[in-house]
Amino acid sequence: MHLGGSVLRLESNLVESPDLSDSALSDATGNEPAEAPTQGRPDVAVCMLDRDGFVVSWSKGGQRFTEQDPDGIVGQPFSALFAERDRQAGLPGTILQKARESHFEGEVLQQRPEGEGFRVRLTVESTRSAGGDVLGFVVVSQDLTAGAAIQESLRQNEEQFRRLVQSVTDYAIYMLDPEGYVSNWNSGAQRIKGYAPEEIVGEHFSRFYTDEDRKNRLPWQGLATAAEAGRFEKEGWRVRKDGSRFWAHVVIDPIRDDDGNLLGFAKVTRDITERMEAQRALEKAREAFFQSQKMEALGQLTGGVAHDFNNLLAAVLGSLELLKKHMPEEPRATRLVNNAIQAAERGATLTQRMLAFARRQELSLEAVEIDALVKGMIELLERSLGPSVTIRANLPSGPLFGKADANQLELAILNLGVNARDAMPDGGLIDIDVREEEGAGVPDALKPGRYICISVADTGEGMDEATLARATEPFFTTKGIGKGTGLGLSMVHGMVEQSGGRLILRSDKGRGTTAELWIPRWSEGAPGQGQVDRALAVEVATKPCTVLAVDDDGLVLLNTTAMLENLGHTVLPASSGRQALNILNERGNVDLVITDHAMPRMTGSELASEIRARSPELPIILTTGYAELPKGANLRLPKLMKPFSEAALARAIADVMNERPAAAAPN
Structure with missing residues (x-):
């Protein structure tokens, strides 16, 4: 049996291999032919017809997409494959006639056994004997609906993927070409960075980086790392359209074809500014908690030591006083006893400061007119600090009553003034400011409420971060040996906290120090008439007990x-x-x-x-x-x-x- 060039032509139109040998086709005797190359394709059916147009063989591809098995179709006329209307119109006979004359190729509607129609691309070629007589026909059908379904599925998948990417608003997802120019832009990128697609597509992605990062070539380093290592991931500052900065987590992945050629980059950016700020706040709270624990432990230790030391001093001072009263008048001995009493009294002062730091000193909390107290302290400070220090005060016009121990508060202000003077060995300026604050003006470390802030700021040497962190610890001092006990600020810290307030220190090396005493506003009714004079002597009972x-x-x-x-x-x-x-x-x-x-x-x-x-x-x-x-x-x-x-x-x-x-x- 001989197949003409037309058969090769129809096969080359459908499959890669044009080889369709005689052995692959029926010799019109009804024997099942071997599988042709097209028979492995699920969307292609190959069948043989005899010279009268009856089916003599049926491929597996036809069985798949037409749902016709060989037992049901072999022996049936060619017209059994067509829809009823085309059979009535004589289309099958017309196709075979064209195939006898030359060949037929076109789209037709075929029908499954259940009556469901589907479109196919049909090619029919005649097979002839050596003398040119028609022996039969080769019919090749390609399911167009399957290909269309595949294309529609691909289109739907692409549309679904596009919508998915566009619906992500928490991430900026976009593509870069190999040089780093933006090729597409999702809604998340627009929300985070502020650019509309028409503003940014075609622009280089380095515009999202800070000037410092561009100067250091970080955008290009990121692309190079992604291309070489297969991924780039980092956090850093990025810039929005309006010039504001945000802290970003960035991932860059290379996109390559099947041969490994670089096509571009996929870039994902997430704004994690809030997370970073929350993490910083957590770290700050953790540091404050650890500092609080440390100060509490130091307070317990200091309070215990102060108590035992007070017991010793009680015995020493009492014995010295009694000895002084009963010893004979002898100038040298009296001088030595007085010296011992003064040393013991200095020890008692140290324990008082230690107890103040430990917040275990008994305070007489009452309504204190803070502005009047500070005004009265200024003259004392001017006399105590010397002529090289200038004091400038900013006091409110009306009275401000705070809840405090007047004596201890005066001592605290004096301590702050002495510290400020010591930080300005060549002289300088001390600003003392008194103001009332509430709401947003109150530091977060304090409970909500109304407070009076006494601020003492100097123009001295200032403190670095390490020194500032330890400034209120007992016995920590930067002064020379014999020039300070390290208990001044610790006493102020303890006294203010025991009063319900807070000592806040701000300092920079070379820029001076500001100490703020935050005192609770008096809120327990009208303050009493005048202050108690604690120096007033008390009449001693004369009767023995x-x-x-x-x-x-x-x-x-x-x-x-x-x-x-x-x-x-x-x-x-x-x-x-x-x-x-x-x-x-x-x-x-x-x-x-x-x-x-x-x-x-x-x-x-x-x-x-x-x-x-x-x-x-x-x-x-x-x-x-x-x-x-x-x-x-x-x-x-x-x-x-x-x-x-x-x-x-x-x-x-x-x-x-x-x-x-x-x-x-x-x-």
């Missing part, structure tokens, strides 16, 4: 007993709370109890509670270093700060005995 003195420290107890006896009182010493209760049970004529607080097994507060349950009117004085009093532990008891002098002891006794009801007064 029987005093129960309690302290677990033998040195302090011996010293307290000696001072009380020197004042003319009868003393019953006890070294524990239990022993004190036993004495009270045995002796019923005790007029006053003076007890230490920090004692083992039974504290002074617990002892006071036991005594009050038995004798509610019995006066009690609590001696303490104020380092160990828990909250709510008999805070209404009169307290005497250690170390105390004989005069301070006498005044404390006078206070409680003068307030005692007349019926309970000693005989």
Whole structure:
């Protein structure tokens, strides 16, 4: 059997290989032919017709897309493949006639067994004998609906992908050509960077970088890294259309064809400014928490040391005072004793500052007219700081009442002034400013409310970050040996925080320091008429008393007993709370109890509670270093700060005995 050139022509139109040999076709005897190259394609059907137009063979491709199996179609006329209307119109016969004359090629509507029509590209060629007689026909059908469906599916996929990319607004997703020029632009890129597609497509992506980054060639380095390493990822500042900056997370991936040639880059940018700011805020809060923990630990240690030191100083000062009173008049010995007393008093001042830092110093919080207090301090500062320092004050016209301890606040301002002077060895300017703030003007570290800010700013040397971070730690100082204890700022810090406020320091090396004391505004009703003069002497009781003195420290107890006896009182010493209760049970004529607080097994507060349950009117004085009093532990008891002098002891006794009801007064 011979196939003419027309058969080769139809095959070359449909498949890559033009070879369709005789053995691949039926010899019109009805035998199943071998698979032709086209028969492996699911969208191509190949069948053989005899000279009368009946199907003698059917390919697997035809079985797939026409849903006609060989048993159902072999032996059927060619017209069985066509839709009813085309059969009625005689289209199958017309096609075969054209194939006898030459060949047929065109699009027709064929029909599946269920009656569903589908379009095919049909090619029909005749097979002839050596003498030119028609032996049959080769029919090749290509399903056009499958190809159209594939193309439509591809189009839909592309459209879906485009919509997906355009719907992403949290990320800037766009393409770059190999040189870095923008080739497309999604809505996220427009939202984040501010450019419309027509403004940016065709522009180089380096315009999104800062001037510094462009100068350092960072955009081009990013492309080079992506091309060489297969990916570039980094965070950094980027610039929007309006010139504002945002912190961006950037990923650049290269796009290559199947041969590895670079086609361009896919670039994804995300604005993570909020996340960065939140992370910075978290780190700042963590640092503040660690600083708070450190200061709390230092406060506990400092308070405990101060309490024990106060006990020692109480014994030293009391003994020195008694020794001075009873020793003979001898100038040299008197000078030495006075020197020892002054040294011990300096030690007591140090412990006061330590306790202030630990926020365990007893404060007398009341309504203080801050503007008047600062105004009164300026003259003292001018005399104390010397002529090389100029003080400039900015005070409000009306009164501002704050909640503070007036004495401690004056001492804090004096400390700040001395620190400012020491930071300006060649002289300079100190600005003191008083203002009221609330709402947004109040630092975040403070609770919401109204505050009075006392600002002391100098033009001195300033502090670097490391020094500033440790400025309020106890015993930390940048001054020379013997020029500072390192307790000035720590005392101010503790006092202000115990008052419900905050000390805030701002400083830059070479630009001076600003210290701000934030004091709560007085909000507990109208302030009292005038301030109490704490230097006013108290009339000392002249009548002798029987005093129960309690302290677990033998040195302090011996010293307290000696001072009380020197004042003319009868003393019953006890070294524990239990022993004190036993004495009270045995002796019923005790007029006053003076007890230490920090004692083992039974504290002074617990002892006071036991005594009050038995004798509610019995006066009690609590001696303490104020380092160990828990909250709510008999805070209404009169307290005497250690170390105390004989005069301070006498005044404390006078206070409680003068307030005692007349019926309970000693005989």
